[in-house]
Amino acid sequence: MELDSEADAIPASPAEMLAHRAARARAKVGLSLRALAEKVGYPHTYLSRVERGEQLPSVALAEALDDFYGTDGLITELLTVAVAAEGPVYxxxxxxxxxxxxxxxxxxxxxxxxxxxxxxxxxxxxxxxxxxxxxxxxxxxxxxxxxxxxxxxxxxxxxxxxxxxxxxxxxxxxxxxxxxxxxxxxxxxxxxxxxxxxxxxxxxxxxxxxxxxxxxxxxxxxxxxxxxxxxxxxxxxxxxxxxxxxxxxxxxxxxxxxxxxxxxxxxxxxxxxxxxxxxxx
Structure with missing residues (x-):
């Protein structure tokens, strides 16, 4: 429910969109961070940083989240876009x-x-x-x-x-x-x-x-x-x-x-x- 106040907010970057989608996907299945950590095999502190936009997930974690949530590769695709967007133009x-x-x-x-x-x-x-x-x-x-x-x-x-x-x-x-x-x-x-x-x-x-x-x-x-x-x-x-x-x-x-x-x-x-x-x- 804590995400409802942000429902109308538009993420400003691919990285923020990834964090937003990851957090909403967890809220949708009704799991705490610790419960999710047990399901996907990653530390809850790592998952928390990903959902707060403080750290991008690894490719392996992105794939694990897509598989668990059934998001058809969305989080992995957002990771690819976020990484490309953050690279220097040259x-x-x-x-x-x-x-x-x-x-x-x-x-x-x-x-x-x-x-x-x-x-x-x-x-x-x-x-x-x-x-x-x-x-x-x-x-x-x-x-x-x-x-x-x-x-x-x-x-x-x-x-x-x-x-x-x-x-x-x-x-x-x-x-x-x-x-x-x-x-x-x-x-x-x-x-x-x-x-x-x-x-x-x-x-x-x-x-x-x-x-x-x-x-x-x-x-x-x-x-x-x-x-x-x-x-x-x-x-x-x-x-x-x-x-x-x-x-x-x-x-x-x-x-x-x-x-x-x-x-x-x-x-x-x-x-x-x-x-x-x-x-x-």
């Missing part, structure tokens, strides 16, 4: 094409590549790197990043080839527990997902042409390739053949300096051990 092309790519090659010089990030790492990264942003904005950005990870688990995932500078492992984001979880996740993905390859470019290999930024090359299923270059709060999509060729060459040079897959796993395990030791000390 990055929307890559977000759309990422879902249809046959191959994604990416290089990151200072952080773990986005599709390999775990939620605590992403949250700590955005909190520390988005000064002045309110908690809701940060939560939406985190949800967007987590939503993107689904591309690696799709029925026909792209070949994902990630190269990261050792700085992404050495510079802690959050605390040692978060870094341990993050490195552990990368190792798990590499070992259990045959479409994912990760290489680390160590400090010992010296400078390379992609210092200070990130580059993604997306090859679509029709063979066309475009590049996406990102630095700080800006990004640029590049599809001119000559420019794509130049950026591909830079990525190839960086890859030639990186450790191979097996050597990279050894280095990742070394960092995992260091972070786990920090937790225990």
């Amino acid at each position: 990055g929307r092309k890559v977000l759309e094409e990422e879902k249809r790519a046959a191959r994604i090659q990416t290089f990151n010089s200072s952080v773990v590549p986005g599709l390999l990030q775990v939620e605590p790492y992403t949250s700590a990264l955005f909190v520390e790197s988005m000064p002045g942003k309110d908690a809701e904005k940060v939560a939406l950005q985190v949800a967007s990043r987590m939503h993107r990870r689904a591309v690696l688990e799709s029925p026909a995932p792209p070949l994902y080839w990630a190269i990261m500078d050792e700085a992404a492992l050495r510079r802690p984001v959050g605390n040692s527990a978060i870094m341990a979880e993050q490195v552990r996740h990368i190792l798990d993905v590499v070992q259990h997902n045959s479409t994912v390859r990760v290489q680390v470019l160590p400090f010992s290999r010296g400078v390379h042409p992609l210092l200070g930024g990130s580059l993604s090359l997306l090859t679509l299923r029709n063979g066309l390739t475009f590049a996406y270059v990102e630095s700080f709060a800006t990004g640029t999509s590049v599809d001119t053949p000559a420019d794509v060729l130049e950026l591909t060459t830079l990525l190839d040079i960086a890859r030639s300096k990186a450790l191979d897959s097996k050597e990279s796993v050894v280095l990742l395990r070394r960092y995992l051990e260091e972070y786990e030791n920090d937790i225990d000390s």
Whole structure:
């Protein structure tokens, strides 16, 4: 009944509409948050944040709510729209094409590549790197990043080839527990997902042409390739053949300096051990 006073209110954004629909669906079936939590297997505090619009649900939770309420995919669709609406304009092309790519090659010089990030790492990264942003904005950005990870688990995932500078492992984001979880996740993905390859470019290999930024090359299923270059709060999509060729060459040079897959796993395990030791000390 507490929702009746808001019946005539029009949600101002897809995220608000999702929260509104989720709350009304629960009211319709007459369940408390705790009772719903028992039904769908998620913490009632998480469900409460979703209904208040403080956090977007994960894809798995959205699907679970649609299934439980019988809403025919509505909440999942609203999640997709909300995530797309919150992404920066300059990055929307890559977000759309990422879902249809046959191959994604990416290089990151200072952080773990986005599709390999775990939620605590992403949250700590955005909190520390988005000064002045309110908690809701940060939560939406985190949800967007987590939503993107689904591309690696799709029925026909792209070949994902990630190269990261050792700085992404050495510079802690959050605390040692978060870094341990993050490195552990990368190792798990590499070992259990045959479409994912990760290489680390160590400090010992010296400078390379992609210092200070990130580059993604997306090859679509029709063979066309475009590049996406990102630095700080800006990004640029590049599809001119000559420019794509130049950026591909830079990525190839960086890859030639990186450790191979097996050597990279050894280095990742070394960092995992260091972070786990920090937790225990």
